[in-house]
Amino acid sequence: MSLVNLHQVHKYYGDNHVLKGIDLDIKAGEVVSIIGKSGSGKSTLLRCINGLEQYQEGGITVDGKEVTTEDIQVRRLALSVGMIFQNFNLFPHMTVGENVMLAPTIVLKKSKAEAETTARAMLEKVGLADKFDSFPEKLSGGQQQRVAIARALAMSPKVLLCDEITSALDPELVGEVLKVLEQLAKEGITLVLVTHEMNFARDVGSRVVFMHQGKVWEQGDSKTLLSNPQTDELKQFIGAVL
Amino acid sequence: MLYFSDLLQYSDVFLSGLKTTVELTVLTTILGVVLGTVCATVRQYGNRASQRVVSVYVELIRNTPFIVQLFFIFFGLPAIGMMLSPWEASMIALTINLGAYSTEIIRAGLASISKGQIEAAKVLGLNFRQTLTRVIFVPAFEKIYPALTSQCIIVMLGSAVISQISVQDLTYAANLVQSRNFRAFESYFVTALLYLGLSILLRFAFNALGKRLFAYRASN
Ligand SMILES: Nc1ncnc2c1ncn2[C@@H]1O[C@H](COP(=O)(O)OP(=O)(O)O)[C@@H](O)[C@H]1O
Numbered sequence: 001m002s003l004v005n006l007h008q009v010h011k012y013y014g015d016n017h018v019l020k021g022i023d024l025d026i027k028a029g030e031v032v033s034i035i036g037k038s039g040s041g042k043s044t045l046l047r048c049i050n051g052l053e054q055y056q057e058g059g060i061t062v063d064g065k066e067v068t069t070e071d072i073q074v075r076r077l078a079l080s081v082g083m084i085f086q087n088f089n090l091f092p093h094m095t096v097g098e099n100v101m102l103a104p105t106i107v108l109k110k111s112k113a114e115a116e117t118t119a120r121a122m123l124e125k126v127g128l129a130d131k132f133d134s135f136p137e138k139l140s141g142g143q144q145q146r147v148a149i150a151r152a153l154a155m156s157p158k159v160l161l162c163d164e165i166t167s168a169l170d171p172e173l174v175g176e177v178l179k180v181l182e183q184l185a186k187e188g189i190t191l192v193l194v195t196h197e198m199n200f201a202r203d204v205g206s207r208v209v210f211m212h213q214g215k216v217w218e219q220g221d222s223k224t225l226l227s228n229p230q231t232d233e234l235k236q237f238i239g240a241v242l
Numbered sequence: 243m244l245y246f247s248d249l250l251q252y253s254d255v256f257l258s259g260l261k262t263t264v265e266l267t268v269l270t271t272i273l274g275v276v277l278g279t280v281c282a283t284v285r286q287y288g289n290r291a292s293q294r295v296v297s298v299y300v301e302l303i304r305n306t307p308f309i310v311q312l313f314f315i316f317f318g319l320p321a322i323g324m325m326l327s328p329w330e331a332s333m334i335a336l337t338i339n340l341g342a343y344s345t346e347i348i349r350a351g352l353a354s355i356s357k358g359q360i361e362a363a364k365v366l367g368l369n370f371r372q373t374l375t376r377v378i379f380v381p382a383f384e385k386i387y388p389a390l391t392s393q394c395i396i397v398m399l400g401s402a403v404i405s406q407i408s409v410q411d412l413t414y415a416a417n418l419v420q421s422r423n424f425r426a427f428e429s430y431f432v433t434a435l436l437y438l439g440l441s442i443l444l445r446f447a448f449n450a451l452g453k454r455l456f457a458y459r460a461s462n
């Protein structure tokens with residue numbers, strides 16, 4: 001059964017037709033890399049999946065439930081869809097531990113002790129167990145992004161959406177974040193990531209989706225697709241990135 | 243010749259005036275900032291109609307003299323059946339005044355919070371009230387804390403005007419004493435010093451509170 005399903009999704013920003021009939025089906029355990037030029041609608045696609053943006057036509061379901069932007073609905077969705085942003089968006093006035101514990105305590109109503117146990121386990125997983133009491137501004141970008149991953153994981157999402165989460169990092173810090181993602185992929189977490197890291201898409205991802213002008217232009221098994229692109233647009237894109 | 247010792251027999255009058263000024267300041271600072279926080283939140287995140295209501299309130303207060311606001315509440319409102327004691331009228335006038343100025347200040351703080359912070363809270367499942375109280379308020383207040391506390395002190399100093407409707411505050415005490423013993427210089431000099439001391443004390447209190455509220459900046 002599909003975990004995330006998009007059926008003929010259309011999205012407009014005013015007159016700007018951004019998503020032009022997206023069909024996409026993602027199964028549990030898949031690692032889907034979304035690639036494509038800037039402005040092709042990759043972020044918008046992710047933001048429609050978790051209810052941050054409204055779409056005008058078509059349908060999206062996550063775990064069988066329809067996605068809308070209704071406030072209540074977004075909150076219910078938040079329980080199954082985690083999201084990580086390019087700019088980390090950690091809460092600056094909370095320690096790393098507090099960042100990770102916030103949603104489990106006030107959304108899932110877990111006890112402090114239980115939330116702390118989870119938080120410590122998640123921080124351990126991203127290699128930052130010793131930063132529990134640090135404030136975000138004291139961490140490097142790579143560390144901040146790993147905290148953001150731990151924060152999302154603490155809500156035990158069914159699928160994790162990542163929007164260019166290594167793009168704001170200094171090159172030497174990209175590796176540590178990708179390593180965490182790779183480990184998550186091995187554990188079987190469903191990942192949908194917008195990325196420019198072609199090596200990662202090929203070696204870790206199970207599928208690549210190439211977006212062009214608001215459409216899923218081409219998709220397929222990551223190794224096959226990247227070594228043997230069918231359309232000129234994807235050939236060009238791969239040529240430009242590599 | 244100056245005769246500060248002539249004031250000694252009136253020390254009770256000064257002290258009771260000081261007490262009234264301090265009480266009103268503490269109360270109206272709290273109420274005014276709460277009012278400003280509510281209005282700023284509506285102004286920043288509310289619907290069009292409620293934003294309009296807040297704008298009208300803020301502009302009305304910021305573009306009229308405080309003493310006229312005070313007179314309107316104390317002398318004007320009885321005409322529509324609202325009789326208020328001088329103390330009550332002053333409390334309301336000061337709160338409304340600080341509320342309006344702090345609305346504009348706090349709104350600037352709210353506007354400084356990036357959309358990303360709010361979206362991060364949303365995708366973690368926080369509702370809007372939780373997002374405001376847990377995610378937005380602390381960093382927003384940190385941004386505008388100096389401006390906000392200065393405004394509180396300005397309102398405290400401006401409260402001297404309430405002596406005009408016979409609230410027995412510090413300025414009232416000064417007026418009273420100098421009318422009794424004709425020591426205007428000494429009387430107002432001491433009063434000025436007391437206001438100055440109060441300002442300094444308030445600043446200390448605000449700084450201490452700020453250090454606690456925004457501890458995350460200094461620590462680690
Ligand atoms: N909030 C917005 N308001 C209006 N237009 C937007 C907004 N966000 C994105 N767009 C437009 O939608 C298109 C796709 O943007 P986006 O999904 O961010 O692309 P990508 O992530 O692939 O670079 C672009 O033309 C962009 O200008």
Ligand SMILES: [Mg+2]
Nearest residue numbers: 042043044164
């Ligand atoms: Mg994007």
